[in-house]
Amino acid sequence: MKHTTKYIIGVMSGTxxxxxxxxxxxxxxxxxxxxxxxxAKTIPYPVEWKSALKNGFHLSGEELTKLDxxxxxxxxxxxxxxxxxxxxxxxxxxxxxxxxxxHNPEKKYTLQIGxxxxxxxxxGIKTICDFRVQDVALGGQGAPLVPIGDxxxxxxxxxxxxxxxxxxxxxxxxxxRIAYDICPVNIVLNHYVSALKIEYDDKGAMASAGNLDRxxxxxxxSLAFYSDTKPKxxxxxxxxxxxxxxxxxxxxxxxxxxxxxxxxxxxxxxKKIDSNLDKIMLVTGGGAFNTFLMERLQSYTKTQLIIxxxxxxxxxxxxxxxxxxxxxxxxxxxxxxxxxxxxxxxSSGVVFSPQ
Numbered sequence: 145m146k147h148t149t150k151y152i153i154g155v156m157s158g159t160x161x162x163x164x165x166x167x168x169x170x171x172x173x174x175x176x177x178x179x180x181x182x183x184a185k186t187i188p189y190p191v192e193w194k195s196a197l198k199n200g201f202h203l204s205g206e207e208l209t210k211l212d213x214x215x216x217x218x219x220x221x222x223x224x225x226x227x228x229x230x231x232x233x234x235x236x237x238x239x240x241x242x243x244x245x246x247h248n249p250e251k252k253y254t255l256q257i258g259x260x261x262x263x264x265x266x267x268g269i270k271t272i273c274d275f276r277v278q279d280v281a282l283g284g285q286g287a288p289l290v291p292i293g294d295x296x297x298x299x300x301x302x303x304x305x306x307x308x309x310x311x312x313x314x315x316x317x318x319x320x321r322i323a324y325d326i327c328p329v330n331i332v333l334n335h336y337v338s339a340l341k342i343e344y345d346d347k348g349a350m351a352s353a354g355n356l357d358r359x360x361x362x363x364x365x366s367l368a369f370y371s372d373t374k375p376k377x378x379x380x381x382x383x384x385x386x387x388x389x390x391x392x393x394x395x396x397x398x399x400x401x402x403x404x405x406x407x408x409x410x411x412x413x414x415k416k417i418d419s420n421l422d423k424i425m426l427v428t429g430g431g432a433f434n435t436f437l438m439e440r441l442q443s444y445t446k447t448q449l450i451i452x453x454x455x456x457x458x459x460x461x462x463x464x465x466x467x468x469x470x471x472x473x474x475x476x477x478x479x480x481x482x483x484x485x486x487x488x489x490x491s492s493g494v495v496f497s498p499q
Contacts, residue, residue, distance in 0.1 A: 307431025
């Protein structure tokens with residue numbers, strides 16, 4: 145087997161709008177895949193960018209087209225600055241997720257803005273992006289895409305759980321990789337604490353001081369989405385149209401909302417895993433820092449929750465999109481039909497080369 149090593153910049157922007165995650169990684173394929181995160185940084189969004197991306201869902205076609213261009217320029221500039229600041233000598237390509245504005249695979253569309261040509265033109269580096277559209281075209285959900293990374297880079301864990309804007313899980317079953325979104329997490333929690341002019345509930349301290357509203361908890365747990373068969377994925381639309389109105393009609397104080405929603409998240413995740421002392425689950429994403437959420441989840445399961453080093457927690461998704469780019473660059477499968485529901489495994493992504 146050919147031994148291949150590539151140096152890649154992986155770029156991720158999640159629905160929780162924490163910022164742009166940029167990771168410079170080394171990925172090797174020699175019988176199995178190995179990685180090293182050489183340097184990484186999260187660039188917080190200024191208020192105007194956070195607002196623009198959050199409200200992109202409501203823009204007209206022309207406004208959204210301009211936002212796509214502006215955001216691509218913004219990404220290109222931030223990546224170029226990152227390269228300069230870290231004196232990075234060797235880059236084979238950039239792999240960028242973009243930022244999701246629309247995701248509605250049932251109606252055959254998904255949109256990640258800020259992709260491709262703008263990044264390439266500003267950095268002068270080949271860019272691979274737009275990883276979701278082809279999967280939707282092939283009948284898939286276009287999500288989650290991270291499980292190929294769980295399979296190739298984190299196979300020693302029985303489960304890989306990501307707690308970002310949404311929670312999603314990945315595991316092997318009958319020699320196939322299975323993965324799906326479970327429920328919203330930080331996209332809801334951060335929405336409510338933003339009214340207090342703070343970014344997030346640090347370690348879940350506010351939630352832990354709140355009271356559980358059992359009526360709201362029961363209503364949340366009864367949502368039809370949770371009984372749907374997999375594969376399935378979640379988007380911002382589900383939060384805006386279903387979750388927030390359900391919570392807002394009860395006029396609860398913010399601490400009680402947080403307390404109740406954390407319990408909801410813990411219950412929904414625990415339903416998806418075996419409660420077995422011999423099982424281990426890797427937990428990454430911003431929610432892994434929510435100590436109270438981790439305590440509530442552990443109270444529902446005997447499965448061991450493994451929280452890795454901070455670099456992995458913060459940059460696993462950027463790392464995996466670098467891997468998706470690696471696989472695309474080699475014309476190898478990076479989207480699994482067992483995960484997304486597409487009609488076949490395939491190699492997804494669009495390549496833009498500097499002119």
